Amino acid sequence: MRLEPPASVRALQRALYRKAKSEPTFRFYLLYDKVHRTDVLHHAWALVRANGGAAGIDGVTIAAVEAAGVEPFLARLAEELRTHTYRPAPVRRVAIPKRSGGERPLGIPTVRDRVVQAAAVLVLEPVFEADFQPCSYGFRPKRDAHQAVDDVSRTLAQGYTQVLDADLTAYFDSIPHDRLLAAVVRRVTDRHILRLLTRWLRAPVVVERDDGKQEMRGGKRTRRGTPQGGVISPLLANLYLHAFDTAWRAGGLERRWQARLIRYADDFVVLCRTAVEQVHTVVAQQLQALGLTLNAAKTRVLDARQQAFTFLGFTVQIVRSPRTGRTFPLVRPSATACQRLRDQVKALTGRDHLALPTPALIAVINRVLRGWAGYFHFGHCTQAFGALRWYTEERVRTYLRRKHRHRTRAYRALPYTVLYDRLGLYRLPMRAPWTPPAYASR
Numbered sequence: 365m366r367l368e369p370p371a372s373v374r375a376l377q378r379a380l381y382r383k384a385k386s387e388p389t390f391r392f393y394l395l396y397d398k399v400h401r402t403d404v405l406h407h408a409w410a411l412v413r414a415n416g417g418a419a420g421i422d423g424v425t426i427a428a429v430e431a432a433g434v435e436p437f438l439a440r441l442a443e444e445l446r447t448h449t450y451r452p453a454p455v456r457r458v459a460i461p462k463r464s465g466g467e468r469p470l471g472i473p474t475v476r477d478r479v480v481q482a483a484a485v486l487v488l489e490p491v492f493e494a495d496f497q498p499c500s501y502g503f504r505p506k507r508d509a510h511q512a513v514d515d516v517s518r519t520l521a522q523g524y525t526q527v528l529d530a531d532l533t534a535y536f537d538s539i540p541h542d543r544l545l546a547a548v549v550r551r552v553t554d555r556h557i558l559r560l561l562t563r564w565l566r567a568p569v570v571v572e573r574d575d576g577k578q579e580m581r582g583g584k585r586t587r588r589g590t591p592q593g594g595v596i597s598p599l600l601a602n603l604y605l606h607a608f609d610t611a612w613r614a615g616g617l618e619r620r621w622q623a624r625l626i627r628y629a630d631d632f633v634v635l636c637r638t639a640v641e642q643v644h645t646v647v648a649q650q651l652q653a654l655g656l657t658l659n660a661a662k663t664r665v666l667d668a669r670q671q672a673f674t675f676l677g678f679t680v681q682i683v684r685s686p687r688t689g690r691t692f693p694l695v696r697p698s699a700t701a702c703q704r705l706r707d708q709v710k711a712l713t714g715r716d717h718l719a720l721p722t723p724a725l726i727a728v729i730n731r732v733l734r735g736w737a738g739y740f741h742f743g744h745c746t747q748a749f750g751a752l753r754w755y756t757e758e759r760v761r762t763y764l765r766r767k768h769r770h771r772t773r774a775y776r777a778l779p780y781t782v783l784y785d786r787l788g789l790y791r792l793p794m795r796a797p798w799t800p801p802a803y804a805s806r
Contacts, residue, residue, distance in 0.1 A: 367407070367411055370403055373403050373407050373486060376398060376401075376404070377489070377490040378490070380392070380487070381490035381493060384490065384492075384493075384551065388494075388495070391549075391550070391552065392491055392553070393554055394554055395487050395488070395491075395552060395554045396445075396556035396557050399483045399487050399557075400446055400483070402438075402442065404486055405438045405442055405479065407486065408479050408480070408482035408483035408485075408486060409434060409437075409479050411482045412426070412479050412482055412595070420474030420475060421454050421456045421472075422453060422474050424476075426475055429475055437476070441480060445480065450560075451563065452473070452477045452480075452563050453474045453476070453477055454567055454568040454569065454580065455471040455472065455473050455570065455591050455594070456471070456473075456569075457469050457470065457471050457472070457570060457571045457591070458470050468592065469537075469591075469592065470591075471569060471591025471592060472593050473567075473591075473593070473594055480560075481564065481596040484560065485595060485596055488557070488599065489505070489599055491551050492551060492599065492603055496609070497609040497612075497613045497614065498613065499613050499624070499625045499627055500609050501626070502598070502628035502629035502631070503598035503599065503601075503602060509628055509739075510742050513678050513680070513742070513743065516633060516635065516680060516693070516695075517680065517693040520668055520680070520693040524623070524624055524635035524637055525668045525669050526636040526638060526639075526665075526666075526667060527634070527635055527636070527665070527668050527673055528633060528636070528644050528647060528663070528664075528665055529633055529664045529665075529666065529675070530633060530634065530663050531659040531662035531663050532630045532651070532656055532657070532659060533657045533659045535630035535656065536592045536601060537589040538589065538656055539589060539590055539655075541562070541566070541586070543604070544565070544590070544603070544604050547604055548603065564590075564594065564596055565589075566586045567582070567583075568581065568582050568583040569581045569582045602629070604654070605630070608625075608650055608654060609627060612624075613625065621636065621642070622639075623639075623643045624636075628676055633673070633675055634647060640665050641665060644665055668681055668682045669681075669682040674698045674700070677701045678695050678696065678701075678742070679694075679695075679696055679698040679699070680693060682694070695742070695744055696744045696747070697748045697749075701736075701740060702751070702752060705732070705736045706752070706755055708732050709729065709732065709756050709759050710759060712725065712728055712729055712732070713759040713762065714763075715766065717763070718767050722767070723788075725763070726760075726788055726789055729756070729760070729789065729790070730789065733756065733792060737749070737792055737793065741793055741797050743796070743797075745793075745796055746796050749792050749793055752792055753791070756789070757780055760783055761773075765778070
């Protein structure tokens with residue numbers, strides 16, 4: 365959920381956005397003083413607190429800041445920013461599993477750095493948002509992944525069925541600092557803001573080695589990359605690919621090649637009427653000019669009428685309706701996403717958790733189910749949700765049978781009414797989200 369800013373911060377953002385929108389060539393030369401405004405820092409703290417997250421390299425958690433006092437914490441930050449004595453701490457790097465296998469490095473700045481970055485985003489985002497193209501959906505106000513998938517579905521229905529399913533090679537690690545800052549300077553010339561961004565980009569990274577020791581990497585000599593996990597990183601990543609978006613949507617490539625770009629952060633597809641192979645070549649050239657490369661192993665060219673592709677966790681394909689005989693874009697949760705939920709439910713209901721009180725286990729399962737359903741209850745999800753509801757019921761029933769040593773399959777002792785009405789198991793919706801709510805849980 366996106367927290368609404370207080371009236372004073374919202375007024376500031378509107379003023380910046382209107383100025384940027386009305387004067388496309390205007391450069392903002394005085395923004396730093398807005399970053400350390402009391403109302404801006406307070407809302408930045410609220411955003412960081414709502415987002416949660418682990419402690420940075422200093423070990424200070426959000427709870428620790430609250431215990432010591434939020435007001436003194438923000439007052440010190442404001443003073444450091446006003447006197448130009450603020451310096452970012454090194455970033456703690458951890459590895460998180462990727463959906464496609466392997467691991468992705470995630471940078472965790474300290475809480476104080478996250479608050480200052482959030483304040484900078486509150487000030488800078490309206491300026492750049494005025495320029496961003498409508499084909500970009502990732503990490504932008506009032507835009508989300510579902511809107512991007514909807515755009516893909518509409519475009520396919522309009523006959524753009526030739527698909528370039530693209531994947532960038534290590535995008536966040538590849539962004540050249542000099543070109544990124546040059547993109548910032550096209551709109552923001554405040555030297556204090558530029559110095560702040562440079563310090564964040566070149567902050568050292570602390571990595572924990574296999575032997576348990578910590579190793580410091582990067583620092584002032586770093587010239588590429590913006591760490592995933594930083595509050596400022598999504599805005600900077602969108603800004604750097606803005607030139608790519610503009611070349612397609614405003615630069616005439618969309619009309620010339622009859623091809624539409626739809627992008628969510630570094631994940632994008634190009635949907636074409638024809639000549640998809642040529643579009644593939646043009647896209648590769650455009651990205652090469654930005655110092656980026658397509659991942660040859662993961663980038664595909666396909667016909668959506670014959671093959672499915674996955675975008676933002678959803679599998680998309682043109683299919684024929686058995687009822688009407690008409691073709692339409694089928695959008696459903698991907699097999700990988702469904703299997704990931706099965707794996708989580710299976711792990712939670714395994715023998716290792718038999719000692720856990722049943723209400724506590726059900727509460728954990730419900731959090732997982734609600735989080736998954738909150739994103740994937742979209743499109744043509746009925747079949748997938750029905751199968752996953754049945755699987756969850758079976759796993760919970762198996763868990764309870766083991767826990768209470770039932771000798772049978774326990775269908776009579778533990779019917780679905782007991783699972784849902786007495787134990788409070790979350791009921792995954794069985795119908796597509798456009799179904800009237802009165803029937804959604806049947």
